[in-house]
Amino acid sequence: MLGLPSVFRGKSWKWVMAIRILVVDDHPVVRQGLKTLLEGQSGWEVVGEASDGLEALDKADSLQPDVVVLDVTMPKMHGLEACRLLRQKAAGPEILFVTQHDSPHMMREALQAGARGYVVKSNAARDLLEAVEAVSQHRVFVALSERDRITSA
Amino acid sequence: MKLRILLADDHEIVRRGLCALLQKHEGWEVCGEASDGREALELAKRLEPDVIILDIGMPNLNGLSTTRQMLQHDPNFKIIILTITDSDQVIREALDAGARGFVLKSDAARDLVSAVEALQSKRMFFTPRVNDLVLAGFLEKGYPISRSERPNLPTLTAREREVTQLLAEGKSSKEAACLLNLSTKTVETHRSNIMRKLSLHSIRDLVVYAIKNNIIQIDMPLEIKGSPQRSNPQVA
Numbered sequence: 408m409l410g411l412p413s414v415f416r417g418k419s420w421k422w423v424m425a426i427r428i429l430v431v432d433d434h435p436v437v438r439q440g441l442k443t444l445l446e447g448q449s450g451w452e453v454v455g456e457a458s459d460g461l462e463a464l465d466k467a468d469s470l471q472p473d474v475v476v477l478d479v480t481m482p483k484m485h486g487l488e489a490c491r492l493l494r495q496k497a498a499g500p501e502i503l504f505v506t507q508h509d510s511p512h513m514m515r516e517a518l519q520a521g522a523r524g525y526v527v528k529s530n531a532a533r534d535l536l537e538a539v540e541a542v543s544q545h546r547v548f549v550a551l552s553e554r555d556r557i558t559s560a
Numbered sequence: 561m562k563l564r565i566l567l568a569d570d571h572e573i574v575r576r577g578l579c580a581l582l583q584k585h586e587g588w589e590v591c592g593e594a595s596d597g598r599e600a601l602e603l604a605k606r607l608e609p610d611v612i613i614l615d616i617g618m619p620n621l622n623g624l625s626t627t628r629q630m631l632q633h634d635p636n637f638k639i640i641i642l643t644i645t646d647s648d649q650v651i652r653e654a655l656d657a658g659a660r661g662f663v664l665k666s667d668a669a670r671d672l673v674s675a676v677e678a679l680q681s682k683r684m685f686f687t688p689r690v691n692d693l694v695l696a697g698f699l700e701k702g703y704p705i706s707r708s709e710r711p712n713l714p715t716l717t718a719r720e721r722e723v724t725q726l727l728a729e730g731k732s733s734k735e736a737a738c739l740l741n742l743s744t745k746t747v748e749t750h751r752s753n754i755m756r757k758l759s760l761h762s763i764r765d766l767v768v769y770a771i772k773n774n775i776i777q778i779d780m781p782l783e784i785k786g787s788p789q790r791s792n793p794q795v796a
Contacts, residue, residue: 435669440577505573532572 425450426543429472429500431463431489433481437528441476441505444535451539460484467493472500474543476535477522479506479513487520494521501542505531509551524548563680564591566609568600568626569642570618578613578668585673597621598739604630604637611676614659616643616650617777619729620739624774625721627657632718638679642668646687650774661685716754721775723750727763728770 428445430453432438442453455470457463461484467475475493479486490502503524504517514525523542526534527550534550541548565582567590569575579590592607594600597614598621604612612630616623623641630637640661641654654662661675664687671687678685716724719740726736737747760766770776 434666436574436577436581436665438577439580439669440573440575443576443580444573528573529571532576535573 424540424543425452426474426539427452427454427470427472428539429453429455429457429463429466429470429475431457431460431466431475431481431486432478432505433458437478441531441535444532445476445539448536458482460486460489463489464492467500474503474539475500476503476505476539479504479508479517487516490517490520490522501545503538503542503548505535511551514549514551518547518549526550563588563611563676564607564609565589565676566592566594566600566603566607566612568594568597568603568613568618568623569615570595571615574615574665578672581669581672582676585676588676597623597626600626601629601633605633608634610638611679612637612639613672613676614639614641615665616641616654616774620726621722622725622775622777624653624657624659625718625725627654627659628718631658640672640675640679640685642672644777645774651686653774663687716757720750720754720757723747724754724766724770725775727751728767728776 426448428451430438430441430445432441435458438456438458442456445451445453454472455466457466459481463475463477464484477486477490481489486504486506490504493499493502501524502520502522503526504522505526505528506513506517507528508514509527509529517525523545524538524547526538526548530550534548538548538550565588567575567578567582569578572595575593575595579593582588582590591609592603594603596618600612600614600618601621603609614623614626618626621629623643627639627641630639638661639659640663641657641659642663642665643650643654644665646664651662661679661684663671663675663685667687671685675685722740723736726739727733731739733747733751734744737744740747755761755766758766758769760769767776
């Protein structure tokens with residue numbers, strides 16, 4: 408679908424790269440889970456958290472993260488709308504969706520809204536770190552549960 | 561001595577979040593983690609944890625059936641049910657199954673520590689919203705309805721409930737038999753008993769029954785565009 412060469416990366420983390428991340432999800436427990444996983448990586452920092460799309464816009468403005476890890480279904484402002492608005496800004500952050508929607512349709516909408524990455528929540532523990540690294544380097548990372556991961560150089 | 565907690569949820573991200581939350585509390589440790597009810601049951605028997613936290617919507621064996629089986633093994637187990645829905649029926653079923661704590665996932669960051677503390681000191685814990693619902697139901701109906709007082713509701717045995725869940729999840733009789741250590745023929749007998757008891761005619765009917773009665777849950781939001789609301793599960 409993406410027409411890009413796929414690259415399968417191993418689990419080794421050779422380079423330490425500082426990445427500033429904003430975590431957005433309406434469930435505090437999920438935010439905590441994502442945060443625990445992300446902060447386990449040396450040099451990665453969760454600079455802020457938000458529980459809806461509007462708060463995400465505010466925090467992205469004030470904190471200037473490199474990557475926003477964004478939920479789709481949230482109160483106040485839907486993740487897709489937040490994504491479009493975040494991507495309108497010059498030098499806006501890269502967006503990685505982490506969502507329950509295991510659907511090619513939603514994945515397409517997310518990419519059309521300007522997201523660079525798409526990970527299904529049930530597989531987040533497996534895919535999240537690789538996805539954050541990819542999008543932080545402006546590469547695409549998408550993975551539905553039944554498909555192989557796709558990244559682009 | 562540390563308070564030992566067993567944690568079961570099919571989403572690893574949620575488990576990590578809950579673990580982080582619980583382990584911030586001095587003197588508590590998560591002694592085991594499980595990703596479905598069957599694994600939780602095995603771990604509970606082996607580890608004998610002080611408190612058990614079970615997601616209600618797990619594959620293979622849901623939180624309610626797991627609760628029943630755990631309490632059958634040891635009536636002293638202290639079990640908290642974690643759920644995304646707070647319908648009156650789910651609360652009653654959790655109570656019926658023997659859970660002594662009931663926490664909404666959305667409120668877990670606030671309530672789970674209080675729930676564990678309550679169960680630790682032999683009290684019950686219900687998320688405040690749940691208390692309101694239970695009270696409202698009590699006032700409305702005069703008294704809470706227990707299973708025995710519900711009229712004309714065919715009851716499944718624990719085994720039939722397990723078989724119902726596995727079949728509704730799309731497993732074949734053979735796969736279900738394998739998971740339950742039964743013969744395929746026995747599972748098929750259970751299957752025809754279930755269909756007869758519930759007057760169901762197809763697997764589709766069985767899936768609808770399983771969803772309506774919280775034997776399986778659909779946790780994938782089905783709405784695709786625009787609306788920030790989570791839609792109700794539907795079966796096509």
